[in-house]
Amino acid sequence: MSKRTNYSNEADDACPLTCLVVGAGNRGSKYSVYATLFPSQMKVVGVAEPNQTRRDNLCKKVGTIGKEYMFSDWREAAEKKKFADFVIITTTDQHHRDPAVAFARQGYDILLEKPMAVTLEDCKEIVKVCKECNVTLAVCHVLRYTPWVTMIKDVIDSGRIGDVVNIRLTEPVGFWHFAHSYVRGNWRNTASSTSSLMAKSCHDLDLINYWMSPKRCTSVASFGNLTHFTKENKVGFWHFAHSFVRGNWRREDSSTFSLMSKSCHDVDLIAYWMSPKVCVSVSSFGKLSHFTKSNKPAQATSRCLDCPVEHECPYSAKKIYIDAYKSGNTGWPVKVITDIVDLENITEALRTGPYGKCVYDTDNDVVSHQVVNFQFDDGATANFSMVAFTKRLCAREVKVYGTKGEIVYEDGWDRMQICDFRTENTEYWPIQREFPSEMAGHGGADFQLVKTFIESLKSETKQMATGPEDTLRSHLLVFAAEKARLEKKVVNIEADGSFY
Incomplete structure (x- = not known):
């Protein structure tokens, strides 16, 4: 970790850690709230954000940023002499590597939004530079910090259910959430973001790897498709439509593939629970279903506000955003589509922006359902499923099967079931x-x-659960799984992390 500089005249134990926020969107704003709740621990002293409204909103929220530390471009902040203890980087998925490398070289400790980056090469570069510069890097695999996730790992490690032979993890995305983020939103297109496995499910693959450790995964295969969201009939649920059909993750070329953008959390969980087992093989299957032009009704128009069949559609932008606002929702997902949350600006965003488009008529290409199979070095297996078409919203369902018992849990339950076979x-x-x-x-x-x-920064001894090496290992599984899906084969993983 980089040597901490006391940027005030206060005694070190009374001095809050100072922070620069790069990206004042949803995630950057959420993490910044900590400084307003615990000002003796954290103080936001700078922000870099190209959108002036978002930049001004964050400055107003924290109230501790001087004008000379308000930047429209992160590069302006990186060119200055180091002025904060750490940086929170929450830029879009394809813009993680450059700021992470630049701020590491300036000596900043880094809290980096997941995924670490959208290519394996960029992930490795970030880890390499952070090591060379002796700075702390933590990746925001937030699920690792939920009580039920750590409880499952503790039960596994205690031997209470014997040796783990299989983990089954399902992520029900939610019909409207998928539409919001992966059909209309930022993660709708692989070329502009990344795959849905990386964007949405890297958390989940990380968990499988974590739960299985120290076992090592040796083979991976994956299957998945984009189906149904074409141009014939309208069925499904809104979260997927919001994020992956209309939203930032709708195209892989502008974000990343959906397993990374949506499910890297889940891959991380599997890896976490399985540790110290190591994954050696992966397979994966998936497809873009339903959100395609062939499924668009004949009467439908290109935008929901002008559509004569809008009232029949579960993915109606009017229902998801305008009706939600009228019911009192000024938070997510409404605030994602406009920086000024009122009826006029929401309506304008739906008339002109991607979130008002018909889910069957966008440029999305990320898969809407995917399965991934893992084999670990001792023969244990795990399987992960991500599906858009669910009522429940990102409420993970997990079953861990051991030789002496099993664990059953669904996110939201107030109790975990642990069965002892003996x-x-x-x-x-x-x-x-x-x-x-x-x-x-x-x-x-x-x-x-x-x-x-x-x-961890204050103690200089406490380790983060999602440090660079750990995150790199779970991200590697995501990249291997996407390779398996695209090439329709089982991918084998060597001990050095290479795969083929």
Whole structure:
């Protein structure tokens, strides 16, 4: 970790860590809230954000940023002499590498939004530079910091359910959430972002790797498709439409593939639970279903506000945004589509921006459902499923099968089921959740992530659960799984991390 500079005249133990926020969108703003709740621990002293409204909003929220440290471009901040202890980087997925490398070379410790980057080469470069510069790098795999995730790992490591032979993890994205983020949103197109496996599910693959460790995954295969969102009939749910059909993750060329953007959390969880087992093989299958031009109704128009069949569509932008606002929702996903949250600006955003487009008539190309299979070095297996067409919103479902028992849990439950095969008794363990309401995102994991990061920097000894090497290993599984899906083959993973 870089040597901390005391930027004030206060005694070191009373001095809050100072922070520069790069990217004042949804995630950057969420993490910054910690400084307003715990000013003795964290102080935001700079912001770099090209959107003036977002930049001004964050400055107003924290109230601790001088004019000379308000930047429209992160490069302006990076050119200055180091003026903060650490930087939070929450730029879009394809713009993580350059600021991470630049600020590492300036000596900043880094809290980097997931995914680390959208190519394996860029991920390796970030880790390499952070090591060379001796700075702390933590990646925002927030699910690692939820109580139920760590409880599962503790039960596995205790030997209570014997040796783990299989983990089954499902991420139900939610019909409207997928439409918001991966059909209309920033992650709708692989070329402009990344695959949905990376964008949405890298968390999940990380968890599988974590739970299985120290076992090593040796083979990977993956299958998945984009289906149904073409131009014939309209069925499905809104979160996928928001993010992956209309949103920032709708195209892989402008973001990343959906397994990375949506599910890298889940890959991370599998890796976490399985550790110290190591994954050696991966397979994956997936497809873009339903959100395609062939599924567009004959009467439908290109925008929801002008569409005669809008009222019949579960992905109606009017329902997801205008009706939600009228019902009192001024948070996510409404605030994502406009910086000024009022009826006039929401309506204008739907008339002119991507979030008002018909989900069957966008440029999205990320898959809407995908399965990934993992084999670990001792023969244990795991399987992960990401599906857009669900009522529940990102409420993970997990089952861990051991030789002496099993664990069953669904996100949102207040108790975890643990069955002992020897006694045939099932115990129900309560889930403890403590976090401020202002940082309730991801079940309080947003709060725990920032809290743990601050503690790790102050102590200079405490390790983050999502450090550079750990994150690189779980991201490697995501890239291997996407290779398996695209090439329709099982991908084998060597001990050095190379795969073929």
